Amino acid sequence: MAKLTPEGLDKISKAVIIEGDWIKVGMSSCGIAAGAEEVYDFFVEEAKKRNLKIEVKKCGCAGSCYAEPLVEVKVEGLPSVVYGRVNKDVAGKIIEKHIIAKMLVNDCIFDSVV
Amino acid sequence: MYAKTVLIKDTDTTREDKTREAYTRLLDCLREDNLHDHVQVVRVSDIGIYEHGLVLKIYPDNITYANVQESGLKRIADSIRDSKVLEEFVFKPKARQLRLVLRNCGKINPESIDEYFASEGYLGLKKAISDLGQQKLIDEIKLSSIRGRGGAGYPTWLKWNFAREVKADQKFVICNADEGDPGAYMDRSILEGDPHSVIEGLSIAAFAIGASKGYFYVRAEYPLAVERINKAIKQAYDHGLLGKNILGSPFSLDLEIRLGAGAFVCGEETALISSIEGKRGTPHPRPPYPSVKGLWGKPTVINNVETLANIPQIVLKGGKWFSKIGTQTSKGTKVFAVTGKVKNSGLVEIAMGATLREIVMDICGGTLSGKPIKAVQTGGPSGGVIPQDLLDTPVDYENLQKLGSIMGSGGMIVMDEDDCMVDIPKFYLGFCVEESCGKCAPCRIGGFQMLNYLKKISEGKGEISDLPQLKRISQAMQKASLCGLGQTASNPVLSTLKYFEAEYKEHILNKHCPAGKCSHLITYNIIEEKCKRCGICFTNCPVNAIVGDKEKGYSVIQEKCIKCGRCFDVCKFKAILRK
Structure with a gap:
């Protein structure tokens, strides 16, 4: 890979734009201990199976360890929200309701997460 | 697709959760205003605000209302229709997290x-x-x-x-x-x-x-x-x-x-x-x-x-x-790992100068059990215990030091009245004794001796002369230890002695542990009047120290009891007396 120059670094910082819909799963030790890996795999599988236009991503710990596994969802037209204590069950609802029907899922959101 | 989203949660834990009722009521109000196709209402598990009655957040306007009465829901629905803000309900948070160090944590992919x-x-x-x-x-x-x-x-x-x-x-x-x-x-x-x-x-x-x-x-x-x-x-x-x-x-x-x-x-x-x-x-x-x-x-x-x-x-x-963030002597933010008997354990990053109470009550939602806070421990084994009446102290390096604790790396352990202030320093000192490298005598020997005194006190064999002795050894360790580990190892003991001396004395003079933690000082007995003879304590006792049957009732054989507290925890009728 080519070594970066100061100008190259400036260019690359502006070039990387993250857009589109995404799901982020908190995959630090705390999340993984609470079962985030299973949830992550589930989202990847479902997105593929249903041919959803959504990117499933990993991220670090957002700090709200009591509510792990945390899943943040950004879908165009809806506020981006964080779901807490997500298991396969809740993950299924997120796919069905939030991503496909564009409605937030009741009783699962942790709006305390910064 | 909905134009607006309303998050709703009843944050008052002193009464029954009214989130569902408020949710239905708000939906009705929105229907009356013909807004039900434009606004979606969502019940949430945690809205980030605690003990402020009914809380609503409206997106994308980013308005937060707190302490809303059920009668106010109609006005809120109307205000959404008229695109207005109801100033009287607007919530102004006292403490907010400020994320500089954790700015990317949970936001970006750490592997990219x-x-x-x-x-x-x-x-x-x-x-x-x-x-x-x-x-x-x-x-x-x-x-x-x-x-x-x-x-x-x-x-x-x-x-x-x-x-x-x-x-x-x-x-x-x-x-x-x-x-x-x-x-x-x-x-x-x-x-x-x-x-x-x-x-x-x-x-x-x-x-x-x-x-x-x-x-x-x-x-x-x-x-x-x-x-x-x-x-x-x-x-x-x-x-x-x-x-x-x-x-x-x-x-x-x-x-x-x-x-x-x-x-x-x-x-x-x-x-x-x-x-x-x-x-x-x-x-x-x-x-x-x-x-x-x-x-x-x-x-x-x-x-x-x-x-x-x-x-x-x-x-x-x-x-x-x-340098504009923080207090006079401590700039920037500090990340704390808040754990212990707290509702929302996790990482909290705040600007220096926020108070301990704001961190524990406003951001972390208070204690898990709902019982009052007894103390907060900061700085790990080198830190001290800060009693609840000093929780309004703004957090910075100097203030914590004045209280006999330290900022430390950022551990913060919340304790309620079930935590014993002899047991806590005993735990930390035990940790330091185990981790002492043994190179210098004050830390190696001093820590061990102090731990022995604490063990003695928690077993009910303490004497009142042990307290000045603990202070003397602490001072020697502070002055003569080679590194920070030994110099600060006595902080948990000194700070608890300073703020909770009465609790030490209660252990020594009355052979009584007020928090019910020190197993040598407590007994379990069954209160006959309250006992419904369900037998749950009998089946749960791991050492068969509870005898009797459903006809005659049950009793505890003190010689066999290992004071594990299992019966106390499982009894649904509060018929076990811990003394």
Whole structure:
């Protein structure tokens, strides 16, 4: 890979734009201990199976360890929200309701997460 | 698709949860206003505000209403229809988190350097190398007044300046990621969530002092952190951000990871250096300080993970920007790992100067049990216990020290009235005795003797003369120990003696543990009048110390009882008396 120059670094910082819909799963030790890996795999599988236009991503710990596994969802037209204590069950609802029907899922959101 | 979203949650825990009723009522109101196709209402598990009645958040307007009465819901529905804000319900939060160190944690993919680039990644390093140069860089850090986040709070710029001024053929930088305080894990989260920010901070430190080699000293117990740092280092090498001639400049830096075997004392900088050198991890007397004579006798700067994670932002936004955050003597933010008997355990980053009560009550939602807070412990085994009536103290280095505690690395353990103030220091002292390297006598012998006194007191064999004796040994350890571990090991004992002396005396004079923790001082008995003879205690007792049957009732054989408290926990009728 080519070594970066100061100008190259400036260019690359502006070039990387993250857009589109995404799901982020908190995959630090705390999340993984609470079962985030299973949830992550589930989202990847479902997105593929249903041919959803959504990117499933990993991220670090957002700090709200009591509510792990945390899943943040950004879908165009809806506020981006964080779901807490997500298991396969809740993950299924997120796919069905939030991503496909564009409605937030009741009783699962942790709006305390910064 | 809905134009607006309303989140709703009843945050009053003193009564039955009314979220569902309010939810239905609001839906009805919206239907009356013909808004049900435009606004979606969502019940949430946690709305981030506690004990403020019914709370509503409206997106995308970003309005928060609190203490809303059910009768107010109709007006809120109307206000949404008329696009107005109801000032009387608007919630103004007292305490808010401010995320500088954790800015990327939970936001970006820690395994992708591109996402780090997209959030101003390595622009701080670029500014340091291309625009500032060593002197101006250190001036910026001086202007920011940032102090080490590892515990002692030493000004970072001073460390750097000492190391820069010493002439040597080789200098080193080390990232201290040997996080060992029980209950503290902010460094792990930073390394797992945003490893590049620490690498960038370490590179800037290396550039400032002219080091060409750096080490990450990480606990082997943090495999995921190690994996992610490794990946990040490789990516940085691939992009020419590590290695020879970084960003086309003459500055070169190589980074390597060294794993620590989990000895608490290796977080002390001289012991850490010994450990990297391949020697036994024991501390050395200072001076000479590592910034003059450190790793392999060369000038070495050792900074904590959190300190380094602050550096890129300081360089990028300027020291002046940073110095505006925080209090007079302590600038910036601090990350705390709040654990113990607290509702929302986790990482909290606040600007220095927020009070302990704001952190525990407003941000973390108070205690898990709903019982009142008894005390908060900060600073791990080197820190002290702060009683609940002093929780309104603004958090900074000096204030915590005045209270007999320390900022430490950021562990914060919340305790309620079920925690015994003899048992807590006993736990911490036990930890320090176990982790003492044994090199100096005050720590090795003093810690052991103090622990014996505490054991004696908690077993009901304490004498009143033990208390001055504990204080004497503490003072000796503070004055004569070789390193910070021994010097501060007595803090938990001293602070509990200061604030909870009555509880010690209760153990000694009345052989009674008010919190019901010290097993030698409590007995369990069955209150006949309350007992419904269900037999749940009988079936749950692990040592068959409960005898009887459903006809005659049950009783505890004291000689057999191991005081585990199982019967107390399982009894649904509060028929077990703990004394």
